[in-house]
Amino acid sequence: xxxxxxxxxxxxxxxxxxxxxxxxxxxxxxxxxxxxxxxxxxxxxxxxxxxxxxxxxxxxxxxxxxxxxxxxxxxxxxxxxxxxxxxxxxxxxxxxxxxxxxxxxxxxxxxxxxxxxxxxxxxxxxxxxxxxxxxxxxxxxxxxxxxxxxxxxxxxxxxxxxxxxxxxxxxxxxxxxxxxxxxxxxxxxxxxxxxxxxxxxxxxxxxxxxxxxxxxxxxxxxxxxxxxxxxxxxxxxxxxxxxxxxxxxxxxxxxxxxxxxxxxxxxxxxxxxxxxxxxxxxxxxxxxxxxxxxxxxxxxxxxxxxxxxxxxxxxxxxxxxxxxxxxxxxxxxxxxxxxxxxxxxxxxxxxxxxxxxxxxxxxxxxxxxxxxxxxxxxxxxxxxxxxxxxxxxxxxxxxxxxxxxx
Ligand SMILES: [Zn+2]
Numbered sequence: 001x002x003x004x005x006x007x008x009x010x011x012x013x014x015x016x017x018x019x020x021x022x023x024x025x026x027x028x029x030x031x032x033x034x035x036x037x038x039x040x041x042x043x044x045x046x047x048x049x050x051x052x053x054x055x056x057x058x059x060x061x062x063x064x065x066x067x068x069x070x071x072x073x074x075x076x077x078x079x080x081x082x083x084x085x086x087x088x089x090x091x092x093x094x095x096x097x098x099x100x101x102x103x104x105x106x107x108x109x110x111x112x113x114x115x116x117x118x119x120x121x122x123x124x125x126x127x128x129x130x131x132x133x134x135x136x137x138x139x140x141x142x143x144x145x146x147x148x149x150x151x152x153x154x155x156x157x158x159x160x161x162x163x164x165x166x167x168x169x170x171x172x173x174x175x176x177x178x179x180x181x182x183x184x185x186x187x188x189x190x191x192x193x194x195x196x197x198x199x200x201x202x203x204x205x206x207x208x209x210x211x212x213x214x215x216x217x218x219x220x221x222x223x224x225x226x227x228x229x230x231x232x233x234x235x236x237x238x239x240x241x242x243x244x245x246x247x248x249x250x251x252x253x254x255x256x257x258x259x260x261x262x263x264x265x266x267x268x269x270x271x272x273x274x275x276x277x278x279x280x281x282x283x284x285x286x287x288x289x290x291x292x293x294x295x296x297x298x299x300x301x302x303x304x305x306x307x308x309x310x311x312x313x314x315x316x317x318x319x320x321x322x323x324x325x326x327x328x329x330x331x332x333x334x335x336x337x338x339x340x341x342x343x344x345x346x347x348x349x350x351x352x353x354x355x356x357x358x359x360x361x362x363x364x365x366x367x368x369x370x371x372x373x374x375x376x377x378x379x380x381x382x383x384x385x386x387x388x389x390x391x392x393x394x395x396x397x398x399x400x401x402x403x404x405x406x
Contacts, residue, residue: 008221016218018067018202022046030071030202037064038078050075060122067203068215069146073123080127100131110135145236146204149215149227152238153199161187169230169237179314186311190283192243195220205246212239216246240284248281256287268295286315290322302329320346324356336363354380358390365396370404373397 009017009029017027022043023036033048042049051063062079066072084096091099091108099105110133118124120141128136148167155163161184165174174180187193196219204215213229213236226246228239242248255278262271272295279288293308306329312322327342343360346353357380364373374397380390 014221015200016202016221019048030067031074034071034075034078038075038082060116060118068201069121069144069204070201073121077123077126080123080130084127084130096131100133106131106133109133113137143234143236145206145213145229145231146201146215148236149204149217149229149238150199150201152227153196153217156187156193156196157198159188159194164238167238169232169239171237173314173317176317178310179317182310182314186283186314192223199225203246214246214249240282242281243283244281252282252285255282256285256291259288259291263291263294268298271295284315286312286319286322289315290319290325293322293325297325297329302333305329306333317345318349320350320353320356324353327356327359331359331363336366339363352383354383354387354390358387358393361390361393361397365393365400368400370397370400 007017007027009015009032010026011024011028011032015029015031017029019028019030019033020026021028021033021036022045023041028036036042037046037048037050040050040052044051047065049064060076062072062075064075066075084100087093087095090112094105096109099109109131113124113127113133114135114137118139120139124136125138127133128138152164152167155161155167164187165171165180165183168174174183198221199217199219200221202216202218204213206213211231213231215227215229217225217227219225223243224245226242226244226249228242228249229236230239231237242252255274259271259274259278262268262274271291275288275292275295279285279292282288289308289312293305293312296302296305296308306326309322309326309329312319313326316322323342323346327339327346330336330342331339340360340363343356343363346356347360350356357376361373361376361380364370364376373393377390377394377397380387381394384390
């Protein structure tokens, strides 16, 4: 969570001052940077300086850097604004805006643009509108990760928690109603989520295989939020949130390793303190919720332990250690049917997980399903003949069989 470092843009005093401008000598926002650099007079020493380009009238080629697609498209629109009122050698010295006043000129402009294969990132629709070029072909736009991340935040602002699920990369797991309810509870009861009422896109980045992206926002002009995106079947979907800057992505594994180490050394108070801090940054980390569950379980707080293990399972339904502990609590609190379902799910993924096999056998013994219990217990003994609890269950089974035959 960021603490009031709050560098504002020294020009508009509204947006985040995310870069130092050599011309202004102060931190400014990307909007104002675009306004300034469009005249192509920035120092070449600035990585955001816009260098003149003569290709295709320079209209679709920007020799500069942008921190996001949004920033890039905004700069292109500003360049288009300049282009339409300037003399264009490509149209033998005519001015596009003047050309667009007549049918012939509009046709000439339309034919010119239609003859190129223009990348979808270029906001051609802006030019189409600006010059009233009805027949200008606009390529169907790809799914943009920034727009989807922004849409996700829009739904948070309007508290449409259910609709968020459709934007998640692993939304299928939410066919399970318990997970679905837990997701909605996590979002609707999160103090931070409830506080969000405006956002500003600061930057974004794409991974090398171009299947992952992160989008960095400033929330309420105060907090940092990074959204991790994943491309699934050509759609950009939400993977997880980090309440902090994008750099923190790299730290996630390390954090739960630290917590795990403290727990293994029985330093529960220290582990708990660390967990509190980290779960504020990585609310969607299944590992951190799992470790929180372990600590609650050590402290015999079954209610909190159950909630943490459930969240770990919701975030990663294939996390068998979390699911095992969740099932164990369900079993010990008498929700036998739910425990049975959970053990079966674990065994679907890990057919030789003997602890789950044994607990499932115990449930079947209680229910009087003796044949099924026997099959399972014999399988466990074959896998591990020294597994004492299974041996005990086998003895119990034999007694039950004798009682039954009487
Ligand atoms: Zn500004």
